[in-house]
Amino acid sequence: MAHILVYAQRTPQGIHPGSAAALCLARDIASDRGATITAVCPGDAGRADQFVIGAVSRYGADLLTFCGPAGMRPLQERLRPLVVFVTGGGVLARIAY
Secondary structure, eight states: OOEEEEEOOEETTEEOHHHHHHHHHHHHHHHHHTOEEEEEESBOSOGGGHHHHHHHHHTTOSEEEEOBTTOHHHHHHHHOOSEEEEOTTOOEEEEEO
C-alpha cells in the first residue's frame, strides 16, 4: 500500500495555501492509487492546532501527525523517505511505494 506524506505549514489562520494545494493534489494521486495521505505538521496538538486539524481534513488528509517542537528534520531522518518533493513555497510531499 502506498502512503503519501504532505508537510502542512502552520499559519495563524490554519495551514498555508500551498499546503492546501499539495493536499488536494495528493488526494487526487491517492485516490487513483489506493494510497493514504498523512499530513505532517509542527506543533503539539494543543488548542491552537484545532484550525490545522480542520484544514488538513478538509483538503484530503486521512491522518495528521504533529511532529512536536523539534520540527521536521528528526522526523524526516527517522522515516527516510524514498522520494521528496519540495515546492518553491517550502511544501514538502513524500511518496513511498
